[in-house]
Amino acid sequence: MKRILTSLKNNKHATEGILFTSFGVFLLIYSLFNHYQMKTQWKLSPYLFPVLIAVIFIITSVSLFFKGKSEAPVSRDRIDKKGLKSVVIFTSLVFLYYILLPLVGFIITNIIMLSLFFVVLKLRSWWKVASLSVGITVVLYVVFQTLLHVRLPSGVF
Structure with a gap:
């Protein structure tokens, strides 16, 4: 477990993938919850677009995570x-x-x-x-x- 955390700490893309995936999941849950409280059709729902954005966000974030996992961890560069x-x-x-x-x-x-x-x-x-x-x-x-x-x-x- 400690090795995985150290690997993620030194791998920017994998860390960002996890962060953005969790944001996308939060947005998806929030949008679905509010849509079902409104009891309207999907085509009339103001939460349709946020759901689509959340799904796209999750897909791209997961791909970012796997891209980061396939790369070798690099040391942190100094701030330019x-x-x-x-x-x-x-x-x-x-x-x-x-x-x-x-x-x-x-x-x-x-x-x-x-x-x-x-x-x-x-x-x-x-x-x-x-x-x-x-x-x-x-x-x-x-x-x-x-x-x-x-x-x-x-x-x-």
């Missing part, structure tokens, strides 16, 4: 400061997006945040940044607002 800096920057931008979205609205916030993401990803051509940010925002707006009739935040302006 450049990678950590990128994680902090992107996490901060996501929190900023979350704060600005209800205040400024979807269109303006999305264009600004996508532009910032592209600049952080070192896409330096301003016309590519602008065209991608506006294009992606327009496509998302049309798909969600027009086709799917999902109301997007309009902001206080």
Whole structure:
């Protein structure tokens, strides 16, 4: 047992597979429990999509676990400061997006945040940044607002 735990500790993919599989099982149980409490048909259930996501999550997580089991355990690498800096920057931008979205609205916030993401990803051509940010925002707006009739935040302006 101790050998298995040590092997899993040194094997990132196997550990992540176990973690994500348990999350998928939790999501599946939660969704099924809530669906059966509603007593509706599956095609009308708001829990159909979470169940499908949970099943896909479990399948991919189990495959990640077996991929990790087939690889040799590796020693833990040190944390890369450049990678950590990128994680902090992107996490901060996501929190900023979350704060600005209800205040400024979807269109303006999305264009600004996508532009910032592209600049952080070192896409330096301003016309590519602008065209991608506006294009992606327009496509998302049309798909969600027009086709799917999902109301997007309009902001206080």
